[in-house]
Amino acid sequence: MTDTLSHIDATMDDRLARLFDFIRIPSVSTDPAFAPDVARAAEWLAQTLRDMEADASVRETVGHPMVVGHLDGPADAPHVLFYGHYDVQPADPLELWNTEPFEPQLVPVEGDTHIVGRGASDDKGALMTFVEACRALIETNGSLPIRVSFLFEGEEESGSRSLPGFLEKAADELACDVVLVCDTDMWDRETPAVTTMLRGLVGQQMTIQSGDRDLHSGMFGNAAANALTVMSEVLASLRDAKGGVAIEGFYDGVQELAEETAAEWAALPFDEAGFLENVGLKVPAGEEGLPVLHQVWARPSCEIHGVWGGYTEPGFKTVIPCEAHAKLSFRLVAGQDPEKIRTAFQEHVRAKLPADCSVTFSDHGLSPAWAMDRENPYLAPTLAALSDEWGRSTTCGTGGSIPIIGALRDKLGVDALLVGFGRFDNRIHSPNEKYDLSSFRGGMRSWVRIIEKLGA
Incomplete structure (x- = not known):
């Protein structure tokens, strides 16, 4: 050699x-x-x-x-x-x-x-x-x-x-x-x-429909469902107060990190505060009580990548939008089934919708x-x-x-x-x-x- x-x-x-x-x-x-x-x-x-x-x-x-x-x-x-x-x-x-x-x-x-x-x-x-x-x-x-x-x-x-x-x-x-x-x-x-x-990946785009056209906010405000409001409520429901993902069954199959692996990671020269400060942040936003490395390497996540709908051009237009759109993804860990996670997410969204609203989904990645x-x-x-x-x-x-x-x-x-x-x-x-x-x-x-x- x-x-x-x-x-x-x-x-x-x-x-x-x-x-x-x-x-x-x-x-x-x-x-x-x-x-x-x-x-x-x-x-x-x-x-x-x-x-x-x-x-x-x-x-x-x-x-x-x-x-x-x-x-x-x-x-x-x-x-x-x-x-x-x-x-x-x-x-x-x-x-x-x-x-x-x-x-x-x-x-x-x-x-x-x-x-x-x-x-x-x-x-x-x-x-x-x-x-x-x-x-x-x-x-x-x-x-x-x-x-x-x-x-x-x-x-x-x-x-x-x-x-x-x-x-x-x-x-x-x-x-x-x-x-x-x-x-x-x-x-x-x-x-x-x-x-x-x-980590694995489940990528989803969804569109929520709340009517057949945009509506005048003075004539229909309060009475008509607002697609963006519904979308905001749905997205907010995905996380719980302690930073976890609130979808039923989301953590099924997730195992605790092996002690030997946890010890190796703890010995790494990693600056938790500096990791966030380098991007202008200070407070970890994920599951409470978990080290940052565990959060980004060994725990599943849910992140929203984009939300849009209604009037977003210069000026002001007082409409109640009939459509709202969002892109989001779930990073998965060993033990999670991507297809089950996708199904659980979609069922969670449908359960949060008002009776006269609907939702459609499209895939953007599915891997274990x-x-x-x-x-x-x-x-x-x-x-x-x-x-x-x-x-x-x-x-x-x-x-x-x-x-x-x-x-x-x-x-x-x-x-x-x-x-x-x-x-x-x-x-x-x-x-x-x-x-x-x-x-x-x-x-x-x-x-x-x-x-x-x-x-x-």
């Missing part, structure tokens, strides 16, 4: 050059105009794997292609599947970039160097840490100590519509012992983390939460390998959702290890996206250590 780590450091220029070539391909999956570039990025990845003697190919789908590759290892060694995505977000607005978004640059900063370009962090830089770790092991040892398969998709940034069907068809080929994912962040600048919890089993045999060696490289490591949660992880578990029947080397200030999806050079180097070296420990 020492030879491999030294080899990575001695050949950083070559590894950066390959990453730069990858970033230069504008593989924007959401814009049909970039479809040829997305296909070119897929072929670039397949050829990169073939250059490492992998059995790799581009697989067509109903949307953008997948890339699948396999590298042999000892027959009795663990078989891992590494997942990543090669598509990127649009670079717009271009005028806010300090450099050309698809012409990567090294930008020195105090204490580090930034790799700046669209996709540098999400997910090309992260993806290449694993690929280059495999390359370095093969270059120094001739082979890998484990069996590795690769699955790279080109639609993660546009909904992954082809992924479930592809996984179902390719389940036998992609069978493995564990899935490795490198699309998450470190806990802080010096502490790599294994993310063990992701994910929590890693603490007894997963690959967790401890991974944390140990990270500590060997960085001097420390931890587990953490995240308040966000990554529906792909649930799809991988459902279709392949195995759990995932989410190991990230990104940092919170990487500006993913925004102008001037960057990936720290220390993340790229440390990520490659960390994967070498992880692969070696899994092989042992």
